[in-house]
Amino acid sequence: DSGVTQTPKHLITATGQRVTLRCSPRSGDLSVYWYQQSLDQGLQFLIQYYNGEERAKGNILERFSAQQFPDLHSELNLSSLELGDSALYFCASSLQGLANEKLFFGSGTQLSVL
């Protein structure tokens, strides 16, 4: 158990809809990352937050947004969903969000867009 909690584990929705994925980081960790894993793809970095502030942005679509709340949990919002958004979405956390820190991953949210 990594200590990172992601909910829900599975999400099935239709094209055009909007969903919210939730992540609670490991106790004491200030930084949260979101990654997307599509079929046959590696983990694609989406966005990173540190103590409530956006720190780094990756290949995140404009239809996607995220935030980190004062209690350090984070939410990833995906809107106007397309079939291609079907993927496994991972949240990870680290203590200070530094480049050489180990990331601790949640077990992911499997999103299926039908």
Add this chain to the structure above:
Amino acid sequence: DQQVKQNSPSLSVQEGRISILNCDYTNSMFDYFLWYKKYPAEGPTFLISISSIKDKNEDGRFTVFLNKSAKHLSLHIVPSQPGDSAVYFCAASAQGAQKLVFGQGTRLTINP
């Protein structure tokens, strides 16, 4: 632009033998490299790392080798055990870049 590449999607090894997983990178600014292991229905977990100032790091049955001139790293598992069957991701980061860049993963199967 795939900066970290794992060219073998899968690898099958006999139990007790050596498993060698390979990873290539293109960004010369990468200075820290990690391997993560992922079981089905779980998130990736950290396995071993290496800084660019070293060319080898060992932890029990796991050894990572770094060849900076070839921009290549490899993970050796000796001896391989059935519990090692998983997907292995190579990842790299550059100072100040904040994010880890992952490869596509290699599915390792250890056969009894």
